[in-house]
Amino acid sequence: MNQPTTTPARPGIDVQRCAALLERERAAFVRRNPRSQAIAAQASEHLMFGVPLHWMNDWGTPFALQVAHAQGATLTDADGHLLADFCLGDTGAMYGHAPAPVVDALARQAARGFTAMLPGEDAAAVGALLSARFGLPSWQFALSATDANRFVLRWLRAASGRRKIIVFNGCYHGTVDDVYVDLVDGIPSQRDSLLGQVHDLRLHTVVVEFNDLGALEAALAAGDVACVLAEPALTNIGMVLPDAGYWEAAQALIRRAGAALVFDETHTISAGPGGYGRAHGLVADALVIGKPVGGGLACAAYGFSAEWAARAVAAKRAAPPGHSGIGTTLSGNLLAMAAMRATLTTLMTAAVYAPMLAQATRLADGLRGVIAAHRLPWCVTQLGARTEFQFRATPPRNGSQAGAALDADLEHLIHLALLNRCVLITPFHNMMLVCPATAAGDVDRLLGALDEVLGEISDG
Numbered sequence: 001m002n003q004p005t006t007t008p009a010r011p012g013i014d015v016q017r018c019a020a021l022l023e024r025e026r027a028a029f030v031r032r033n034p035r036s037q038a039i040a041a042q043a044s045e046h047l048m049f050g051v052p053l054h055w056m057n058d059w060g061t062p063f064a065l066q067v068a069h070a071q072g073a074t075l076t077d078a079d080g081h082l083l084a085d086f087c088l089g090d091t092g093a094m095y096g097h098a099p100a101p102v103v104d105a106l107a108r109q110a111a112r113g114f115t116a117m118l119p120g121e122d123a124a125a126v127g128a129l130l131s132a133r134f135g136l137p138s139w140q141f142a143l144s145a146t147d148a149n150r151f152v153l154r155w156l157r158a159a160s161g162r163r164k165i166i167v168f169n170g171c172y173h174g175t176v177d178d179v180y181v182d183l184v185d186g187i188p189s190q191r192d193s194l195l196g197q198v199h200d201l202r203l204h205t206v207v208v209e210f211n212d213l214g215a216l217e218a219a220l221a222a223g224d225v226a227c228v229l230a231e232p233a234l235t236n237i238g239m240v241l242p243d244a245g246y247w248e249a250a251q252a253l254i255r256r257a258g259a260a261l262v263f264d265e266t267h268t269i270s271a272g273p274g275g276y277g278r279a280h281g282l283v284a285d286a287l288v289i290g291k292p293v294g295g296g297l298a299c300a301a302y303g304f305s306a307e308w309a310a311r312a313v314a315a316k317r318a319a320p321p322g323h324s325g326i327g328t329t330l331s332g333n334l335l336a337m338a339a340m341r342a343t344l345t346t347l348m349t350a351a352v353y354a355p356m357l358a359q360a361t362r363l364a365d366g367l368r369g370v371i372a373a374h375r376l377p378w379c380v381t382q383l384g385a386r387t388e389f390q391f392r393a394t395p396p397r398n399g400s401q402a403g404a405a406l407d408a409d410l411e412h413l414i415h416l417a418l419l420n421r422c423v424l425i426t427p428f429h430n431m432m433l434v435c436p437a438t439a440a441g442d443v444d445r446l447l448g449a450l451d452e453v454l455g456e457i458s459d460g
């Protein structure tokens with residue numbers, strides 16, 4: 001979700017043609033979407049920024065596209081266009097919109113109560129499923145991946161008696177304040193865009209580059225770090241894959257320093273039903289999974305190893321009675337548990353992933369072909385069901401390199417032109433997700449539309 005601060009040079013792209021195309025595409029969007037425009041105008045009367053969440057304007061369209069309904073890999077907008085959806089709610093709908101097993105489970109549970117601040121039978125079953133899936137024995141729940149990350153940091157700080165955390169440059173773990181520290185020209189800097197933040201986040205957050213074992217070792221050296229919070233592969237500043245052997249070596253350093261390794265698998269669950277870790281034989285000390293874990297219903301889970309769970313429990317027992325600062329009233333509610341149970345048993349399975357990953361590979365290969373045909377110096381990275389093209393010739397190795405390749409204006413132009421051709425991709429960088437319902441025809445439509453758009457703007 002990070003945005004670049006400067007516009008990079010655009011080798012292979014004709015800037016004049018981009019400007020002309022942008023004007024045409026904006027006009028086409030307005031022409032194509034009168035009903036969306038009318039609803040957006042109505043919404044602007046009582047919704048701040050005209051949308052339920054101000055980020056919904058980050059698509060950069062002249063007004064927000066309004067959704068009529070969404071099913072499988074298809075989103076139908078208010079004007080009746082059927083869009084091949086490769087955004088999939090930025091991973092929330094990674095198992096498809098309104099997947100039938102989750103719809104059924106929700107309907108069953110909804111008639112029997114939503115929330116009671118007490119557990120039902122599904123809770124024990126979900127705990128066991130998560131434990132088997134991710135290899136960690138002890139679990140708790142939250143309403144979002146953001147909250148799950150926030151709570152994990154609290155538990156691990158309490159359990160370790162240490163205040164500092166380490167994150168990777170260019171990371172995103174939701175709106176957890178602690179993680180908004182970047183390296184700007186090598187200097188740790190609090191993100192300027194934060195609103196209403198009054199604490200100096202740099203006091204307790206250390207930021208290092210991904211794939212740099214020396215920097216990680218140095219950051220751990222003082223023995224004051226509670227945990228390293230990481231996506232196993234960066235996905236939010238453009239994709240950055242770990243070097244071969246990186247995590248094995250990093251995990252050894254983290255263990256030696258008495259800190260915990262937390263894998264935030266919220267996006268990297270695209271790698272397989274047990275996330276990137278399981279797909280690569282790694283088990284972290286703690287794990288966070290949000291977004292699609294309830295089939296898109298708002299919920300998240302986090303788990304600990306036996307050792308860290310015991311230390312967290314001991315910290316709670318040793319604390320004075322009163323608020324822990326961890327949890328929200330609706331966390332782990334009955335409806336969310338039903339959704340997670342259905343998702344874990346019917347969607348997060350090897351059988352569902354196999355065709356989905358094959359389709360994503362077809363997409364990644366197709367993207368390489370289209371980019372090569374237009375002789376653009378761009379690379380394509382795939383992590384299971386997640387694929388991304390980046391405006392640089394070789395895959396980036398860290399957040400600085402990935403961030404330097406971002407180009408918000410060019411991304412926006414491409415996304416808008418695709419949208420006008422009935423293809424939806426995320427508004428942030430160039431990420432595409434394939435869900436179990438994504439058909440070969442959806443992939444072909446995306447590739448055809450991109451080919452047409454690049455034909456308009458490349459200078460080849």
Ligand SMILES: Cc1ncc(COP(=O)(O)O)c(C=O)c1O
Nearest residue numbers: 144145146172173174264266267
């Ligand atoms: C890796 C990662 N963790 C956590 C989050 C936060 O998820 P949510 O916004 O659902 O809280 C995100 C959101 O993009 C994410 O990419």
